Amino acid sequence: MILDFSVENFLSFSARQEISFEASNDNTSEDSLIIKVKHPRSGSVTRVLRMSSVYGANASGKTNLLYAIADVWAKLYQPCASKDEKILFRPFAMHRDENTKMTVSFFINGVKYDYSIEYNGDIIIYELLEFNPNGVSSLFYERKHNYETNLPEITFGKNVSLDSKTATVITTNTLANHSVLSTYNKISVEAPAFETVVSYIRNSILATQTHPNITALLKASILQQERKDFLLRAVKEADFNITNIVNRPAERGESKIEFEHDYDKGRFTMPIESESDGTLSFVEKMDI
Structure with a gap:
């Protein structure tokens, strides 16, 4: 379940644009319009809209917003086929030399995840994934690009519970054009915290439910x-x-x-x- 999303330098979006599904305190028809997401440990509740509307003139960017949301999930889930494959990069026409930035916050079983990414057509420059399994935001992983080695430097949070061998396998297989999570999706290692996120994206976000065949x-x-x-x-x-x-x-x-x-x-x-x-x-x- 998505809480909010932002995008900068993507197709028709030059400056940062954001959409939020967080509900106000208005309780009008809340049973029909609101989902109350309860944290499994702290018991804190976040009110999330079941739906939202985007309206505007033709060619105002409505479809591009949907493309952007689809793009951030694809970056998280789907690795490039090889180290030489270009990243799908669709910047604003006047800012082709600048990076695209996206953020998305979402819930899995009541736990909030916050993801941000910065990338261009060649490399993922920065990633940050945080989550709050204990009710307080903590690091899942942070990834920075080392321009000297052309490889990412990755730090994993303690609450992800990765052993050193698994952390090394994920790190060594994460290429400049791969997100860290998508790297896990292509290799064979045991990492329950990673599997939780990958399964959620596969089954709840990317599943083509309206086109089952x-x-x-x-x-x-x-x-x-x-x-x-x-x-x-x-x-x-x-x-x-x-x-x-x-x-x-x-x-x-x-x-x-x-x-x-x-x-x-x-x-x-x-x-x-x-x-x-x-x-x-x-x-x-x-x-x-």
Whole structure:
């Protein structure tokens, strides 16, 4: 459950923009409009709106806000395929030499998590994940980029309960273009605190619940070249900037569908979970 989100230097957003779902003390129709999130240990309660509305003129950035929210989850969850792959980086047109910054706060089983990230097309410059399992905010991990080694420096909090071997494995596998959490998602180590967050993102955020059959549909379609060619022609004519759809083998679990996009700075891949609802609806409704 998301509490708030902010973004800076992303698509049409130049200056920092923020959306919050924290409810006021107004108790009008609160049973229908409010969720009361109770901390499992401290018992503190946070009032969170079940929904919010964003309205504005055409081309005012409403869809870009949804893209930004999807992007921060994708950065957390999905690692790049290799150390040389570019990070999906879509800055404000006049600030292409500046970094994108995002923050998101969310709850898992009543525990609040606060995540922030700063990145460009080549590296993740900074990450900070904090949580409050005991009712007080504490460090989950902090990651800084070392420009001399071109590798991240990572500090893990005590409440994450990582043994030294696991911490070393995660650190050595975290590349400049990988978030720390996404690194865990591609390797085989035991880290319950990490698994809690990864499972939440997978099952509660990125699950394509409104398109339950699309992954199986695409896996079947791209095996047949004629059907795949037809699909790619269709999405190209629909101007989705999609140049390819691939079924990428995964190191953990089943293979994953990814979409390759062409942008002015090159080609980027996005997991199916990060694609817009409009793109998935278009594909799903096609008779392929």
